Amino acid sequence: SQQGEEDPQALSIQEGENATMNCSYKTSINNLQWYRQNSGRGLVHLILIRSNEREKHSGRLRVTLDTSKKSSSLLITASRAADTASYFCATDDSGSRLTFGEGTQLTVNP
Amino acid sequence: GAGVSQSPSNKVTEKGKDVELRCDPISGHTALYWYRQRLGQGLEFLIYFQGNSAPDKSGLPSDRFSAERTGESVSTLTIQRTQQEDSAVYLCASSLVASGESQYFGPGTRLTVL
Numbered sequence: 001s002q003q004g005e006e007d008p009q010a011l012s013i014q015e016g017e018n019a020t021m022n023c024s025y026k027t028s029i030n031n032l033q034w035y036r037q038n039s040g041r042g043l044v045h046l047i048l049i050r051s052n053e054r055e056k057h058s059g060r061l062r063v064t065l066d067t068s069k070k071s072s073s074l075l076i077t078a079s080r081a082a083d084t085a086s087y088f089c090a091t092d093d094s095g096s097r098l099t100f101g102e103g104t105q106l107t108v109n110p
Numbered sequence: 111g112a113g114v115s116q117s118p119s120n121k122v123t124e125k126g127k128d129v130e131l132r133c134d135p136i137s138g139h140t141a142l143y144w145y146r147q148r149l150g151q152g153l154e155f156l157i158y159f160q161g162n163s164a165p166d167k168s169g170l171p172s173d174r175f176s177a178e179r180t181g182e183s184v185s186t187l188t189i190q191r192t193q194q195e196d197s198a199v200y201l202c203a204s205s206l207v208a209s210g211e212s213q214y215f216g217p218g219t220r221l222t223v224l
């Protein structure tokens with residue numbers, strides 16, 4: 001079964017709006033990572049948050065982690081058309097592999 | 111520096127044929143991973159290499175799938191007697207060390223089995 005599950009499955013917003021995507025997982029983790037994928041090919045690493053961190057920022061990205069609820073959120077502020085992509089969360093349970101969710105398809109309309 | 115590269119970028123084969131997919135990790139990365147992604151789905155872990163340790167093969171879906179890695183460099187994923195359900199994008203990733211580090215992905219190989 002999937003460790004990470006993203007919500008919503010699809011999100012459509014207007015340029016300039018904020019986009020929030022959520023991820024829930026089931027087991028204890030070492031860290032949680034967010035990736036972006038354009039056109040079904042290679043993934044681009046966005047941000048890594050460790051289990052002892054609660055919030056992390058990178059440019060227009062803000063990630064939160066709540067280990068008590070086993071959930072994370074990715075916020076993209078002031079979205080752009082170029083942010084249109086699939087976004088995946090992936091959990092690292094210290095077993096070396098990453099377990100990915102099904103992804104959220106974000107569409108930013110110009 | 112150069113990222114993870116994979117070849118071929120696309121592969122079309124007939125059912126029953128064998129295929130080999132290649133991955134060149136980032137130089138100096140000791141950990142290498144293979145994943146499979148079916149259309150519209152997330153990534154499934156296949157196999158992981160860390161240095162000279164025995165690989166973690168627990169994600170391989172059947173004995174038709176195998177992978178090798180030469181030292182800390184190139185890896186090949188081999189699928190024997192391909193089936194239509196093997197059609198997917200096969201993604202390779204590498205990281206500096208295993209666990210707790212970000213993984214850097216290649217562009218993937220899109221495999222289509224007719």
